[in-house]
Amino acid sequence: MEPTPAPSDIVVAMQGVVTRFGAHVVHDGVNLEVRRSEIYAIVGGSGSGKSTLLREMILLHRPDSGSIRVLGVDLAGLDDEAALALRQRFGVLFQHGGLFGSLSVLENVGLPLREHTRLDGALIDELALLRLEMAGLAPDVGAQFPSELSGGMMKRASLARALVLDPELLFLDEPTAGLDPQSADGVDDLVRRLRDQSRLTIVMITHDLDLLWQVADRVAVLADGRVQGVGSMAELHRSANQAVRRFFDGPRGRAAEEQQDRLVRARDGAGREVASRPR
Amino acid sequence: MTSPTSDPAVLTQSTPSLISLSGAWTARELAAIVPQARLLRVPGDAPVVAECGRITALDTAGAWVLQSLLLRLQRDGAKVTLTNLAAPFEKLLATVTSQAREQSQRPGVVAARIPGRLEAVGLRVAAAGEQLVALLAFIGESAVALVRVISHPRQIRWRPIAFNIRSGGLEAVPIVALLSFMLGVVVAYQGADQLRHYGANIFVADLVGLSILREFGPLITAIIIAGRSGSAYAAQIGTMAVTEEIDAMRTLGIAPIELLVLPKVIALVIALPLLTVCADIAGVVGGMVMAKAQLDVGYPEFLDRFLKAISVTSYVVGIGKAPVFAAIISAVGCFQGFRTQGGADSVGRQTTVAVVQTIFLVIVADGLFSVAFSALDL
Numbered sequence: 001m002e003p004t005p006a007p008s009d010i011v012v013a014m015q016g017v018v019t020r021f022g023a024h025v026v027h028d029g030v031n032l033e034v035r036r037s038e039i040y041a042i043v044g045g046s047g048s049g050k051s052t053l054l055r056e057m058i059l060l061h062r063p064d065s066g067s068i069r070v071l072g073v074d075l076a077g078l079d080d081e082a083a084l085a086l087r088q089r090f091g092v093l094f095q096h097g098g099l100f101g102s103l104s105v106l107e108n109v110g111l112p113l114r115e116h117t118r119l120d121g122a123l124i125d126e127l128a129l130l131r132l133e134m135a136g137l138a139p140d141v142g143a144q145f146p147s148e149l150s151g152g153m154m155k156r157a158s159l160a161r162a163l164v165l166d167p168e169l170l171f172l173d174e175p176t177a178g179l180d181p182q183s184a185d186g187v188d189d190l191v192r193r194l195r196d197q198s199r200l201t202i203v204m205i206t207h208d209l210d211l212l213w214q215v216a217d218r219v220a221v222l223a224d225g226r227v228q229g230v231g232s233m234a235e236l237h238r239s240a241n242q243a244v245r246r247f248f249d250g251p252r253g254r255a256a257e258e259q260q261d262r263l264v265r266a267r268d269g270a271g272r273e274v275a276s277r278p279r
Numbered sequence: 280m281t282s283p284t285s286d287p288a289v290l291t292q293s294t295p296s297l298i299s300l301s302g303a304w305t306a307r308e309l310a311a312i313v314p315q316a317r318l319l320r321v322p323g324d325a326p327v328v329a330e331c332g333r334i335t336a337l338d339t340a341g342a343w344v345l346q347s348l349l350l351r352l353q354r355d356g357a358k359v360t361l362t363n364l365a366a367p368f369e370k371l372l373a374t375v376t377s378q379a380r381e382q383s384q385r386p387g388v389v390a391a392r393i394p395g396r397l398e399a400v401g402l403r404v405a406a407a408g409e410q411l412v413a414l415l416a417f418i419g420e421s422a423v424a425l426v427r428v429i430s431h432p433r434q435i436r437w438r439p440i441a442f443n444i445r446s447g448g449l450e451a452v453p454i455v456a457l458l459s460f461m462l463g464v465v466v467a468y469q470g471a472d473q474l475r476h477y478g479a480n481i482f483v484a485d486l487v488g489l490s491i492l493r494e495f496g497p498l499i500t501a502i503i504i505a506g507r508s509g510s511a512y513a514a515q516i517g518t519m520a521v522t523e524e525i526d527a528m529r530t531l532g533i534a535p536i537e538l539l540v541l542p543k544v545i546a547l548v549i550a551l552p553l554l555t556v557c558a559d560i561a562g563v564v565g566g567m568v569m570a571k572a573q574l575d576v577g578y579p580e581f582l583d584r585f586l587k588a589i590s591v592t593s594y595v596v597g598i599g600k601a602p603v604f605a606a607i608i609s610a611v612g613c614f615q616g617f618r619t620q621g622g623a624d625s626v627g628r629q630t631t632v633a634v635v636q637t638i639f640l641v642i643v644a645d646g647l648f649s650v651a652f653s654a655l656d657l
């Protein structure tokens with residue numbers, strides 16, 4: 001159907017990944033491929049193993065069997081040095097930010113530079129400030145501590161930190177969960193802008209249907225330990241697979257879809273990009 | 280960028296008006312040229328060309344350094360043109376430049392002012408005063424809650440009280456007894472030399488009995504429990520404050536003081552006097568063992584003298600201090616826990632403060648007791 005991409009264009013590849021916690025099988029042969037410069041979303045019900053899958057991609061958890069390649073590197077049998085090198089090539093936005101409470105926001109953002117480069121402190125602060133502002137935060141936020149930030153600000157600051165080394169690949173765990181609609185809009189604008197500005201590949205986990213319809217290029221539906229379907233939202237929408245259907249057929253699924261239809265019509269009618277979407 | 284062979288960024292000025300840039304202009308490779316870029320000077324009159332064709336990689340950090348350089352040269356009056364910059368790099372440079380322009384239009388961040396020495400002293404005093412007031416308010420609140428609970432005895436939460444008596448009292452018996460025993464040994468040992476000198480060996484019973492029962496028993500017990508339970512109270516409540524459990528409790532209409540503080544206070548007020556009794560016994564036994572070993576005072580003689588020399592008052596005075604110490608330990612531990620705000624760091628800090636303050640206050644209270652008892656001739 002689609003042309004198979006060249007191997008060098010596959011950024012993340014999982015093959016036959018099996019994960020068990022005791023007797024509980026979470027993944028039972030997951031296969032997926034993320035291509036360069038796309039926004040790839042993973043969706044699925046609560047407890048379907050999305051976070052675990054992400055943890056496996058970012059070297060925080062080892063699958064019981066199966067192979068995972070990230071940025072062309074096989075994760076099995078990676079030594080410490082290779083793991084460190086690989087870790088510097090991707091950024092992760094954790095669900096709760098993962099900002100260090102003992103450091104100010106600016107220090108948090110500058111930390112990877114301080115640890116992994118030999119740049120001087122003043123330049124690092126300048127770069128961290130630049131990143132903060134590119135993530136849409138006011139400069140005075142830099143002096144604050146993570147405990148003083150709102151949820152949306154925390155996500156932005158943590159995104160700034162994830163991006164400070166210009167990674168090739170960005171992982172987002174529930175980037176809009178727990179945010180008010182306006183902040184959520186801000187975050188998806190940010191994600192879209194990121195992808196447009198650089199050739200960044202983004203893998204995200206989300207429950208946010210709006211984010212899926214408007215931002216994701218391809219979506220994988222995870223259920224019963226396997227990927228049940230992959231494709232754009234429109235393609236998945238036509239799928240006959242039960243697990244995929246369940247995802248669309250709730251009232252929220254329909255509302256988001258109608259919203260999308262309206263937006264498309266408005267965009268075609270007015271001939272301009274609709275920047276923010278009412279909910 | 281990821282290959283181990285590095286490709287450092289290079290900046291060379293071949294003629295005054297020709298700068299050539301090459302290598303990877305990325306955060307990892309930039310360090311060497313940053314000072315060089317700051318010192319670079321070009322003639323103000325002639326046009327300057329920056330040849331960028333051999334830049335192999337550019338990231339945000341590199342673009343920032345490059346745009347800072349261009350901006351400074353322009354401000355110095357030079358006209359700089361970039362040549363042969365690859366298209367994606369150009370785009371990144373444009374993004375960073377526009378961001379930088381926006382930044383420069385906004386007033387800079389005002390760094391937090393560092394207070395002068397005198398001001399710092401003043402701020403500390405003010406903070407200490409505020410904390411004292413808050414502590415008194417907390418004690419008052421707890422007392423009101425205690426009265427309310429006592430007047431409705433059905434509301435007393437026996438399960439957490441029993442749990443706290445076990446974890447804070449029963450489980451502390453071995454360590455309290457051991458340390459008190461050793462203290463008794465030390466006291467007798469230190470006194471032995473002097474007593475032997477005067478041939479007053481038997482008075483070791485007075486020495487050990489009075490010092491352990493009146494002072495050391497209650498004090499060592501309180502200090503151990505401050506370190507053991509006071510810190511645990513502060514850490515537990517502090518963690519709950521950080522994870523919003525305290526807020527949740529308030530929202531559910533449960534007073535955190537009643538659920539978290541009162542059981543601890545009540546349990547410790549019951550447990551600490553009992554622990555003090557253990558400490559007294561262990562301490563006296565320690566002294567007795569030492570008396571036999573060093574001074575040839577047998578156990579029957581020691582006990583005989585002990586009964587004659589030590590009044591019940593001494594014993595009661597010692598035990599009587601324990602409930603007060605217990606109230607101090609539990610109140611300060613819980614109070615510092617509630618003052619936790621922010622994250623993991625704050626929990627650690629408040630726990631430390633709790634232990635230090637508790638021990639300080641216990642010793643101050645002990646001093647006040649001594650003054651009061653001597654005024655009362657006890």
Ligand SMILES: Nc1ncnc2c1ncn2[C@@H]1O[C@H](COP(=O)(O)OP(=O)(O)OP(=O)(O)O)[C@@H](O)[C@H]1O
Nearest residue numbers: 021022024026044045046047048049050051052053
């Ligand atoms: N460390 C662990 N030990 C035991 N079981 C675990 C562990 N981590 C995850 N699990 C189990 O694995 C399953 C998948 O968990 P995971 O966190 O990946 O779900 P999820 O898809 O991210 O769900 P949600 O959308 O609620 O975040 C769950 O059933 C969970 O109980």
Ligand SMILES: [Mg+2]
Nearest residue numbers: 050051052205
């Ligand atoms: Mg999850």
